[in-house]
Amino acid sequence: MGRWPRRRFLGLCGAVATLPLLPKQSFAQPVAGKALHGLSAFGDLKYAADFTHFDYASPEAPKGGTFNFPPPNWAYNQNVSTFNTLNTFVRASDAPPRMEMCFDQLMVRALDEPDALYGLIAESVTISDDRNTYEFKLRPEAKFSDGSPLTAEDVAYTYRLFKEKGHPSLLLPLREAVDFIAVDDDVFRLVFSGKQSDRTILGLAEYPIVSKAFFETNPFDGSQLNPPLGSGPYKVGRFGAGQYIEYARRDDYWARDLPVNRGLHHFDIIRIEFYRERQAGFEAFKKGRIVYREEFTSKTWATEYDFPAIREGKVVKRTFPAEQQPSLQAWALNQRRERFRDPRVRFAIGNCFDFEWTQRNLFYGSYDRSQSLFEKSAFRASGTPSPEEMAILEKFRGQIPDTAFGEAVTQPVSSGSGQDRKLLRKALDLLKEAGWTRRGNFLANGKGERLTVELLVNDPVFVRVETPFIDNMRAIGIDASIRLVDSAQYQLRQADFDFDMISMAASFTASPTREELQHYFSSVAAAAQGSRNLPGMASPAIDALIDLAGKVKSRAELTTVMRVLDRVLRARQDWIPNWYLANHRVAYWDMFGFKEKKPSYGFPVEALWWVDEEKAKTIGKG
Numbered sequence: 001m002g003r004w005p006r007r008r009f010l011g012l013c014g015a016v017a018t019l020p021l022l023p024k025q026s027f028a029q030p031v032a033g034k035a036l037h038g039l040s041a042f043g044d045l046k047y048a049a050d051f052t053h054f055d056y057a058s059p060e061a062p063k064g065g066t067f068n069f070p071p072p073n074w075a076y077n078q079n080v081s082t083f084n085t086l087n088t089f090v091r092a093s094d095a096p097p098r099m100e101m102c103f104d105q106l107m108v109r110a111l112d113e114p115d116a117l118y119g120l121i122a123e124s125v126t127i128s129d130d131r132n133t134y135e136f137k138l139r140p141e142a143k144f145s146d147g148s149p150l151t152a153e154d155v156a157y158t159y160r161l162f163k164e165k166g167h168p169s170l171l172l173p174l175r176e177a178v179d180f181i182a183v184d185d186d187v188f189r190l191v192f193s194g195k196q197s198d199r200t201i202l203g204l205a206e207y208p209i210v211s212k213a214f215f216e217t218n219p220f221d222g223s224q225l226n227p228p229l230g231s232g233p234y235k236v237g238r239f240g241a242g243q244y245i246e247y248a249r250r251d252d253y254w255a256r257d258l259p260v261n262r263g264l265h266h267f268d269i270i271r272i273e274f275y276r277e278r279q280a281g282f283e284a285f286k287k288g289r290i291v292y293r294e295e296f297t298s299k300t301w302a303t304e305y306d307f308p309a310i311r312e313g314k315v316v317k318r319t320f321p322a323e324q325q326p327s328l329q330a331w332a333l334n335q336r337r338e339r340f341r342d343p344r345v346r347f348a349i350g351n352c353f354d355f356e357w358t359q360r361n362l363f364y365g366s367y368d369r370s371q372s373l374f375e376k377s378a379f380r381a382s383g384t385p386s387p388e389e390m391a392i393l394e395k396f397r398g399q400i401p402d403t404a405f406g407e408a409v410t411q412p413v414s415s416g417s418g419q420d421r422k423l424l425r426k427a428l429d430l431l432k433e434a435g436w437t438r439r440g441n442f443l444a445n446g447k448g449e450r451l452t453v454e455l456l457v458n459d460p461v462f463v464r465v466e467t468p469f470i471d472n473m474r475a476i477g478i479d480a481s482i483r484l485v486d487s488a489q490y491q492l493r494q495a496d497f498d499f500d501m502i503s504m505a506a507s508f509t510a511s512p513t514r515e516e517l518q519h520y521f522s523s524v525a526a527a528a529q530g531s532r533n534l535p536g537m538a539s540p541a542i543d544a545l546i547d548l549a550g551k552v553k554s555r556a557e558l559t560t561v562m563r564v565l566d567r568v569l570r571a572r573q574d575w576i577p578n579w580y581l582a583n584h585r586v587a588y589w590d591m592f593g594f595k596e597k598k599p600s601y602g603f604p605v606e607a608l609w610w611v612d613e614e615k616a617k618t619i620g621k622g
Contacts, residue, residue, distance in 0.1 A: 035124035035137065039107065040116040041199045041511050042555045047110065047118060047259075056112055056599040056608065057263025063249070065611030066269040070281055071097040072294040072584075073507070076167045077222070077495075077530075081458075081487030082242040082274050085222040089210070091167050091495060091530040093222025094488055096245045096272060098606070102145075102230035103208035106136055106155065106188075108260050111599035114324070114510035114555075117205055118260050121150065121231075122188075125205070132194050134201055138186040143254045144211050144231045152182035157212035159190070159204075165220055168530040173203050173515035175524075197514045197550025208232075231255075233265040244273045266610035276486065278461060285587070288621070292588040292605060297461050301585050302364035309589070314619040316590050319583040324600045326374035326512065326562075328520070329505040330575035331455075332534035336497055336526075339451060340535075343401070344434040346573040349453065349501075351427035352472035355579065356416035362465050363579070370577035371410050373569050374508065379562035381408040381570070388560045389567070392548070399541045401571035409570040411577055418468060419475065428476045436477075443477035452479040456499040458490035495530040502534055503578065510601050511558060514550025521569065522546055537574040591616035 037049040053059055074080060079094035088095035107117035107125070119125070122136040142150040163174040179191035190204065214229040227236035233256065237248035247270040255261050273290065275281040278297060285293045286307045295301045309315040333340040333349065340346060355369050372380035384407055385393055393405055403409055414420040436443040436451050443451040453473060455466060463482055473480035485493070493499055508516060519525050523543050525533035545568065549561045569575065584603065593612040594605075616622040 032127055032129045032131075035126050037124055038116055038118040039125065039202060039205070040113065041202060042115065042558075045116055045118075046113050047116075051259050053259055053262040054110060054112065054264075056595060056597075058266075058593075058595060058608070058610065059263035061263065061266050061593060061610040062613070063266050063610070064268050065266075065616075066271055067267040067292065067606055067609070067611075068271040068273065068290050069292040069606065070275075070290065070294075071272060071606075072296075074098075075100065076169060077491070079487055079491055080274070081276055083245070084241055084488075085224055086227050086236060086239075087220065087222060087224050089162065089166055089170060089208070090220065090222050094491055095222075096239075096274075098234075098247060098270065098272065099236075100208055100232075101234040101247055101270070101606075102228070102232045102236060103210065104142070104150075104231045104255060105206050105208055107205040109206060109509075109602070111602035111604075114601060115199070115202060117202060120255060120258065120260050121155070121209060122205075130194070131198060132192045132196075134190045134205075135183070136188045136190070136205075138188060139255075140186055141254055142231065144229050145235045145250060145252075146229060148211070148213065148229075149185075150209065150211075150231050151185045152188040153185075154212045155188040155209055156180040156182045157215075158207065158209045161210070161215065161220060162207065168525070168528050169519060169532070170207065172519055172525060172528060172531065173200065173513070175515075176200065177204065197547075198553075199511065199513045199550065200515055202511075203509075203513045203515055233261065234270065237269065242274060244271060246271045264607045267606065270606050278459060288589060291591065291621075293586070295585040295587060296581075298363045298366045299461075301366065305587060310587075314590055315587055317587045319585055320598055320603065322376055322581070322583050323507070323602060324377065325510050326372075326377035326379050326508045327506065327580060328373045328508070328575065329370050329375070329503075329580045330373065330577045331501055331503050332575055333453075333501050334497060334499055334534070334536055335538075335574070336536040337500065339445070339449070340500070342434045343573055344430040345436070345451070346576065348427040348430040348434075348476075349473065349478070350573060350576040351412055351423045351430070352476070352478075353411075353469045353576070353578065354414045354416070354418050354420060354423075354472065355411070356414045357418040358465065358468065359579075360416060361418075362468075366581070366585075367579040368582055369411060370580045371408075371570070372566050372577065373575055374562060374566050375577075375580050376582070377510075378559050379566060381563040381566040383407060385564070385567065386560070389564050392545075392561065392564045393567070396541045396544070396568070400568045404567045404571040408567055409573075419472060424472060424476050431476070431478075438477050441477065442479045450479045451477070452500065453481075454500040455480070455482045456490065456493060456502045457482055457484055458487050460484065462503070494534070497529065497534070497536065504532070504534055505580075506532065511555070512549070512562070514546055517546045517549060517565070521565075521574075535574040537572070539572070542568065542572075589621060590619055591621045 038045045074097040076088045078097045083094050083096040085093040088099040106122040108120045110116045123139045124137045126135045159180040162170040176193045176196035178193050181189040211229040233253050234247040237246040239245035284290045335341045470480045520532045523538035525531035526536045526538045545565045552558045592609045594609040
């Protein structure tokens with residue numbers, strides 16, 4: 001958009017020196033010049049070089065069957081309601097979830113460690129003394145699904161392509177990567193500028209690798225329904241654009257017996273059907289067309305799981321513990337629009353949401369109030385700052401809100417009446433301070449412009465849940481409304497920042513990298529269409545804290561900096577935290593085998609579970 005250039009750093013570089021740093025080495029083992037089978041930011045790797053499989057994998061499990069499910073999470077340009085392209089790596093258009101299963105990566109993340117990667121395409125990685133160069137030794141047996149070799153030239157081409165044309169979540173983290181070199185067919189060299197953090201590589205080494213030959217003859221854009229050539233455990237099978245897609249497990253998958261894959265990917269077919277409305281998908285689940293469902297609607301979970309298959313014991317309804325990863329669930333007010341730049345306006349709007357009433361009347365008591373941008377993690381700030389936190393905060397005094405120095409800012413607790421007069425009066429007072437006064441039925445500024453807020457949603461369930469919030473805004477004179485649009489339009493308007501107010505739910509990795517945080521909170525992301533900086537916040541102090549988070553050398557230091565970042569974000573109210581769910585609410589037809597203890601840092605059921613034939617026969621699914 002170009003309207004939010006990165007601001008000057010205002011001399012904040014000195015803040016980086018305030019945090020006591022350990023010696024330069026942040027990877028556990030002596031790494032320079034040594035071929036490593038894995039990387040971990042803090043602490044030793046759990047798995048030695050000769051490991052046979054991850055502990056959460058199940059090598060003894062049978063292969064076969066179809067897993068039909070609505071994905072509970074997605075990435076890049078993916079859409080759970082429709083699709084019109086099979087290129088998931090561009091900003092434009094809508095791709096189906098799980099296209100990434102068709103592509104391998106240099107290294108893959110272990111789901112039972114917070115920040116560890118192990119080699120997949122790369123059998124090892126060697127790091128230069130200055131940590132600016134990473135050289136990956138590729139496995140010579142690596143192949144694409146058409147049998148052609150996957151070489152270092154494909155890897156170098158992938159990174160160059162993503163840096164030039166990729167989806168923002170791929171493009172932005174590559175800012176400090178300056179060269180991508182195919183040294184030999186089986187040696188790829190990634191070179192950084194020196195401005196990257198030590199943990200930047202942990203994100204980049206997970207990038208999906210594409211075929212140079214394919215994209216040199218096919219456009220790299222959102223117009224293609226020609227399945228891109230991949231090298232992963234699945235390939236695109238049957239599909240109907242916007243209706244369904246099937247991913248077929250590859251019997252000839254080159255890496256199926258590698259330790260990082262052994263005991264995973266059991267289903268022959270992974271099928272995703274696309275429904276424009278949640279209720280239609282739920283009806284398909286009740287009939288057994290869909291066999292697994294994670295439920296995100298509290299009313300449905302509380303009142304509608306009483307159908308014949310439940311009563312007959314054919315469907316299991318239960319919870320699984322959530323991952324130990326920070327999560328963000330909040331509304332964003334678009335500060336690219338001048339009326340939302342004053343934090344008093346943002347706090348006033350936040351005061352209009354009555355969580356206590358919503359929890360009792362609409363959520364059936366199933367949600368917790370979100371306060372932090374990093375809920376469910378040790379990065380959630382609480383109470384007053386520790387001495388270590390205060391040492392960092394002091395360097396930003398005068399450049400961050402004064403409230404960041406006291407008790408961590410929390411969202412207001414209401415009377416639960418649905419229209420708390422005290423909170424609404426406080427909201428109105430804040431708006432008056434910000435220059436908004438009553439003119440007729442609505443608030444207006446000195447130019448006579450109304451304070452309008454349109455909340456953009458993509459599902460009728462949000463209209464039901466958020467209408468009381470809108471009504472409270474209107475009660476104090478805000479010209480508030482809800483706009484319900486279809487999923488494709490919603491995704492386009494979100495990517496183009498074409499909204500007043502919008503909600504987001506997202507998870508971070510357990511050890512967020514600088515680039516990951518920049519994607520949500522940095523000045524550079526504010527101007528990058530398709531980024532996750534939905535509020536358009538652009539703060540030199542936040543930029544400096546993100547840089548500082550990228551420079552820490554221990555988990556304790558990372559926790560300190562992240563808590564400071566949380567305090568400042570909450571004091572600014574760029575994002576208005578709303579609610580979160582502490583566990584996975586899951587229902588499934590009782591035809592699966594799985595390890596009862598799930599991994600702590602991921603829950604890809606489609607890769608972990610398998611069909612238990614005896615169970616399936618018992619319920620008539622065999």
